[in-house]
Amino acid sequence: GVLSSTGTFLEDQAIYLPLKTVQRFYGQEGIVNLIFVRVDDPQVAESVEEVLTREYPELMVVETDQVMENVGSILGILDAVLLGIGGISMLIAGLSITNSIMMSVNEKVREIGILKTLGYTRREILLLFLLEGLVYSLVGGPIGVISGMLAARLMSSALSVKGYVLPLEFGAKSVAIGLAISFAVSLVASIPPARRAANMRVVEALSHE
Template sequence: MKMSKEKQEITFPLSEAISFAVESIRRRFSRALITVISIVLGIAFLSALLTITRIVSALSGGLSQTSQGPPLYQIWMAAIALLVCGVGIINSMLMSVTERYKEIGTLKTLGAEEIHILELFLIEGALMGLIGGIVGAFGGWLVAFIMYYVQSSSPQLVLQASLSSIDIVGISIVLSVILSLVSSMVPAYMASKLNPVEALRYEV
């Protein structure tokens, strides 16, 4: 092909994509905040549930240390909380895509490829998942700790059990990011597949 002589790559470095995503979140702060709050609540619930289970088993003399973990109904509750949280993220990201049809169309006319658009929305989702995850995981853990510390006859034991279940915070954060990424996939894919002409013609 004749063009190959002067051919250079089409690029979109990760650092640029991240700063673009951060800027998008900042500009649409209230929308992002609602999404993040829904993540915080879901993750806080999960993290509190897991922490409480550990504390309770520690208080009961470590007898059930090896036992089954949280009861079935609690697992159900956590699963449903996460599901609601995921649906919330999908909804919010879909709105964000619709609102930005024109922007996506414009990016494509400037030379963005499908993968770049996909990248942009996934980063945005992951960032919100990370922020919501950190706040929610620590929050839930802290609530569980305080609740038992205040009313327990052996606060020392509660403190110990809580500190040793700090791994739950890490797990919850990772889970939050994964959940947000998965939930953002459908909207991000839709955005990336938009035909530039149709995207540009779209009026909000």
């Protein structure tokens, strides 16, 4: 039959068969490679481990806490890798925004010259292109935050084990930090092309073809 979902990846993706059936299928009758021992009182887990290790020295006995410590170490490495990937992603996003706005400036050289003849100041031209960069953050920021949340949920589900669900919290603070980073990257990336537009000389801009 089909069992109800437990909410953990390992169990929900598992197939349960009688032990003898599996042993016969793999041609390993009488062989068991993994045994789970459940104790009613967690305080005696260490004592049980010592007894099993003493009585069966050929076996490797591991407490669940030790397994979770190993999982924690792996997650620490994973965090560092994801942080590196995030940094590279932000760098690529920043360069893309700089390139896009620089192309926009190159396409609007004459318009920039006309705006300056109409009385637009250097500061106003600068703000005009900085705002263009912020539009990218308003569009890309929410998309990035939502994509990150979905990826994190999938990862949490895949790494969850029986009895333990990896903590996953997405509060207003996390969302705000994500959007703030997007805003900051877009703002910084917009500065070089915005300064180029603001520093254009009117004569050169109007003579541009």
